[in-house]
Amino acid sequence: MSPAELVAVPDEPALGLAFRATARLVAVYERISAVSGRFRPEVVAVDRDLPAVVHSVRREADGVVGLELRPRDREHFPAWEPGCHLDLVLPSGAMRQYSLTGDPADLTSYRIAVRRIPGGGGGSIEAHGLAVGDAVVLRGPRNAFPFIEAPGYLFVAGGIGITPILPMIREAVARGDDWAFVYTGRSVTTMPFLAEVERLATEHPGRVYLRPDDLCGLPNAEDILAAAPPAATVYACGPPAMVDAIRAAVPSERVGSLHHERFSALPVRGGEPFTVRLHRSGRTVEVAGDETVLTALRREIPAIAYSCQQGFCGTCPVEVLAGTPIHRDRCLTDQQREHRLAVCVSRAEDELVLDL
């Protein structure tokens, strides 16, 4: 093989007549779209903020408060289904997500419950400081935990994980479904909504299993799944270790599938802060140790494209012009990593210059 042949780029296969004709048609078509666009109606901005006020505050367990929120600018909140959650924007601007735990038929208020997490970024502590009459903003509701038709249900909740599960149980009861409920927690004093759970247990004997760790020991997946009615679907919400253990044991003899709430962004742990310079706009963005590059970039570029926030879908990678990246994605090849960075998970040793 001669050197010339080695470097020669193979010719692109010739396109048929049909495609050369299409090229001309597409040019005409683009003109039509431009003309049509002249009569396009103005885009109407949609405001999704729900101004709300704290109507009541109730202690539901050690370290858990229940909040009843009412709308400030309308009679009714938007409709929701069991499994839905809300964004709660606190007076400081911090935003946290909470499952709706009230009655979907009563849209004059929303109910949520908040567990105090010391060192959890402060959001839960601020939410615990809310008093009757305080103004907050809500967004949503949206559903990342859809409750769907099944021959029977096993509901499993660990501690504060009961919040999305309670409306599901109420619906199953109202519909006459076959169900069982296993409720775990460190001890009864830390388990919210115990009074309602005990009422359910009295009204539906044999369906409710209360399992505080201090009395029953740590639960294992086999014990939990043994409570399931035949051909049940599991709806579980609680500590990740509990959900993982159930996932590993499903499908089993009695249980067909597991449904649990899916979260996209995982918390950033043990990250170092660094600076990102945006080449095109000339701006700089500070990335804190506990946030992703993406989170920092969104403050500057709100409409930046991303999706999975776990480094696999391939939407967010941007060109790197300088710096020492620490790659944590699962979507780029080694070659691509030389000049691209998945901003949703990857970081950098020092200052990074991005082509943005």
Added chain:
Amino acid sequence: MKTPKRQEPAKVVLQARDVSWDWSGLPLRWIPGEPFASHLINVMHLLLPEGERWFVKVFSEALPLIKDDQLREEVIGFIGQEGMHASAHQGVQDYFSAHDLDTSTYVHEIEHVFGRLLDDRGLSGRRAEEWLIERLALVAGIEHLTAFLGNWVLNSPALDAAGADARMLDLLRWHGAEEVEHRAVAYDVYMHLDGRYSRRVRTYLVAVGYLGWLWIRGVRALMKADPGLGKKDKPRWRDLFRTKRRGTTPGYWDLISMSWRYLRPGYHPSHEGSTSQAVAYLATSPAALAAEQHGEA
């Protein structure tokens, strides 16, 4: 007494799933004894990698135009799902190329369509924005077709009965379920940014007409390239009557009535397929379950 069927969830939060498959040993005709139906579906592995990457580009560019935070969130979920669809089908395409199924000419045509003819065409300003919205409207039309196909594949026990490859069925049903899950997004974006009926009809006819033509070209290319098929094994129009009867493909009438539904003024994608069914499949899909396991690990 059981009350009637539970209400459908209105909308679900869209999240991409980090799925993957090992294709070793996959036959090119993965529905035994059905070269036509196998290759009709195989067209997707050639068409969709480029096509769905183009969706991702178009919708990523549209993000700054969207003046509705909830819709923007939905588009963000949509983009990731389509990106994963593209790479999943690319995996099958690569496997085919490595196993004596040379489709490079056709793939090159598809690259030309999505990469050149339908790219930003070097436009700027108002013209660029209108061309972007035109392409969003084309995608809204195509998403009706993909929701229809997704709903079909989730309800096609004949494929299992015919002994189709289980991994391929999982890929098709995972993709189909996510198509059903996100079926309203492109339509809602179109309604937000334009919404005129005339443009909806125009873009649907262009999109589905052109895609149909590319699809027919794809089946021809695949059946010609398949080393296990002879010169006489060409796709014929009447094959679709037979495979429809057997249940291994949709039929002509399904396609006509599907189009009719989109073209009616009162159309909304929520009527096409069932979110509950999609959610139920995704909770049992082998690939989706494996993705969760390594996602948490």
